[in-house]
Amino acid sequence: MGVAIIEVAGVSKRVRDSVGELTILHEISFQLAPRESVAIVGASGSGKSTLLSILAGLDTPSDGTVRLDGIDLFALDEDARAAVRGERIGFVFQSFQLMGHLSALENVMLPLELRGERNARALATEMLGRVGLGQRLGHYPKLLSGGEQQRVALARAFVVRPALLLADEPTGSLDHATGESVMQLMFELNREIGTTLVLVTHDPRIAERCDRQIRLEAGRMV
Ligand SMILES: Nc1ncnc2c1ncn2[C@@H]1O[C@H](COP(=O)(O)OP(=O)(O)O)[C@@H](O)[C@H]1O
């Protein structure tokens, strides 16, 4: 493999509670090349969301390293890690996680404004057009259907042209047909923008559309 965009080496995660120590992730290692897509699959509780949070630098591993574009995420302090995240990583969640007090357009402008992008309005408008919501710019999330909200979330994630997109069961709260069209759009944007994709999914048909699959069982790659 050439230059890896993401390089995960020996990542383990242990948590301690009142009854003892629990290993949630056990020595996870893999690399992804630019533009590559991988599906993370496995039963509920197998550690998928924890792994995604660590890739994002939102949760810290107990052991191991994550390099994003050559940068050792956990050698950085929190502020520097947040800056790397803001520049290089987009997220899509099962529950959309849009800002309820902001319109669709304002939600998509937000990550651009955080970067000091002067053309935020024009870029966000264009991206909402690309996801089929050019007629919904002023709508607040509660006026949008689930599928429309997830399209806004995709626009928000992709508008900064992230090197890496992390998606945690993005169709988990949508009906089958709506989920299918959201996934189609996500794969299209992934290709157009040249993003590396890490997708957590329960749906084997969606997983098969990724270049690779990583299966977790009780925190181990199998
Ligand atoms: N902060 C935490 N403290 C204790 N247990 C946790 C914590 N986070 C996750 N877990 C446990 O780790 C396991 C993996 O969780 P998660 O990564 O959410 O799995 P998945 O996304 O595959 O359903 C689960 O058994 C969960 O209960």
Ligand SMILES: [Mg+2]
């Ligand atoms: Mg999960």
